[in-house]
Amino acid sequence: MFSRISKVDRINIQIALYSSFIQIGDCQFIDSENDVLAIQRRSDVMHIQEKDFKDYPLFQSYPPLLPIVEPVVMNTNHLQPFISVGAIKISAVSASSVVGIGKTDHIRMRNRVMHVRYISKNKTGVNTLPEGTIQFQNGVLPVDNEK
C-alpha cells in the first residue's frame, strides 16, 4: 500500500518514561500493554504480605478486543505525498504510550489501572485522607492557572 511520508520540522519531547517509546520511521505492528496498581496509604511500613495484581479481579482478564473480520476494501488516493507538521511539543510520554512519526500498519494498546486508597483513623477518630489526595471544594474542579 502506497502511503504518505510524514514530515516533521521540529519535535520537542521533555520526558519519556515507563516503557514508553518514540518511534521515528515506518513500523508494522505496535502492541503495548500497561498495568498499574496504585495503592495510597498513610503508612511507612511495607507489609510482608502485600497484595498482588492477581488479587484484584480487574487484572484477571483483559477487556476483549474484537477481531477485525469485516471484509473492507479500502482504496486510498493521496493527492499530496506528505503529511507535514511544523512543530510538536510534548511535555511527557509515559506508561507504555507511543509517539509515532511515520506509517504504522496496526496498533493495539491495552491499559488497566486499579486505584486503592486506605484511609486510616487518627487518634480523634476522624478519618484522614492519604497524602496527595486532591479534595474538590463544592464539587468544583481546581482551576489550572498555569499558562
Added chain:
Amino acid sequence: MEFNITNGELCVGQIEVRIVASSSVFQIGDVQTIQLSSAFDTPPEALIVGTSFLPLAPKG
C-alpha cells in the same frame, strides 16, 4: 464493503500536547487499524476505612 478515500493536502502548523500516558498513542502518519482498550477501577471497596496496619497473616 468498498471504501474509497481521497486525501488532500494535510499541513499542520504546531501541536502542543501535555501528556501522552496510559497506553495512549500519538501518531503522525497513516495507520491501517487501531485497537484501544482501557479499564479503570476504583470501586467502593477500594476505599478501605480504618484498616489496621498490623501485618496480615500469610496466606495458607
